[in-house]
Amino acid sequence: MLRFAIPSKGRGYDATLSLLESCGLRVVRANPRQYTATIRGLPDTEVLLHRPADIVEKVAEGSIDLGITGYDLVVEQRGDDPALLTIYDDLGFWRAELVFAVPQGWVDVSSWQDLADLAMELRGQGRRLRIATKYPEIIRRFCHQQGINYFDLIDSQGSTEAAPGLGYADIIADITETGTAIRDNRLKIVGGTILRSQAVLVGSRRTLRNDQGKLALVRQLLELIEGRRQGRLFYSLTANLPGASIESVGRQVTARMELAGLQGPTIAPVWSKFDAEQAAPRWYAVNVVVPQDELLPAVQHLRNIGAVSISTVQVQHVFKAESEAFVRLRTALSEERQDV
Structure with a gap:
């Protein structure tokens, strides 16, 4: 089990x-x-x-x-x-990012170096920079790497953003998705991302x-x-194209190699619902699988070579x-x- x-x-x-x-x-x-x-x-x-x-x-x-x-x-x-x-x-x-945030009123603090300088200044005043966080191991290592050497970590398992306002920490190091909670508590992010999660x-x-x-x-x-x-990164396209033969249609489709599917197009004759002797030219069904960001270029390429009735389906799975x-x-x- x-x-x-x-x-x-x-x-x-x-x-x-x-x-x-x-x-x-x-x-x-x-x-x-x-x-x-x-x-x-x-x-x-x-x-x-x-x-x-x-x-x-x-x-x-x-x-x-x-x-x-x-x-x-x-x-x-x-x-x-x-x-x-x-x-x-x-x-x-x-998805979220671990960041430092300080009170918005700290206009002179905008980088990790500024935090290192602040920690030194506070040390001269006889105290240490207090950082509220749920991530003591990550923050301890990161602070030392950035030269922030004089600090105390305050364990915070609740609403970490409220710590500076409540007075039990100077700044915070916390995870955020949008930064909304940080801004709502009148804090601002300083430096870059400590860790992406x-x-x-x-x-x-x-x-x-x-x-x-x-x-x-x-x-x-x-x-x-x-x-x-x-x-989820791919689309399957199916279109009908006129042509003299499978070979000629294949050459037209693969004229843009980057839009011609993962290995190449699948091409098959279309059995016309009209009288076969009156239907001209012959038609072929073409199927290609392309990355999502190439979907519209692939559609336009098929249009340019005469395709009609282009349909798309998002691929459910791609197994290597x-x-x-x-x-x-x-x-x-x-x-x-x-x-x-």
Whole structure:
């Protein structure tokens, strides 16, 4: 039985369900108050609902095999732990940035160097710069890298943005998506992004390394996620073109190689619904798969060579020769790690 953890509530829960359902995997809970579920389409798998921070710890210790959580939590809690493997590093949601924010009235503070200077100034006054954060490990390392050497970290697991206004911190280091909460609390972001975060899929080296049954299930999950993530970047175009032969139509379509599909167009004769002897010229159905950003250029190219009735469908999945994510996982598991 594969033990697969997902966020128990909030945006992470909703986005995870949406991703899995788009892959043909539906999470089913018998009762909304239960913290276990099944997943249709992935047999022998138990879904467990946990806090994202707990998912990191439980996967690292091996009580859970697989989990979806935030990259920021992985770096903060187990960034150097060889027992925790990041199997898929961007699931396409839960994007946020870890930043420093200071009171808007601090007009002379706009960079990390300014914070270093401020820390030195406060030290001369007999105190240290107070930073409220949920990410003490990341912020401690980052401050020392930037020359911010005199500071105290204030643990803040609640509304970190309120800390300067309430007086128990001078500045904050927190995760943000839009910056709205920071601005609402009369703060401003200084410097650049400390860390970019997104939803990731993590796995336990201990429990996956020697269990071929679990690895087979992980491979199935990765194939579907990877195929769906790739598929959403492509469109399939179908058009009818007149031509003397398949060869001549093929030469016209491939005159723009970048718009001629992944390997090339598929071309087939169209059986005319009119009298075949009266229908001239002959018609051919052409199908090409193109990246999303080349959709309109491809449509225009087909128009230019006489195409009519052009239809498009967003591709659901694109499967490569093998799952790149699973190849990376297999390689990571084969590495000798004496400390795991």
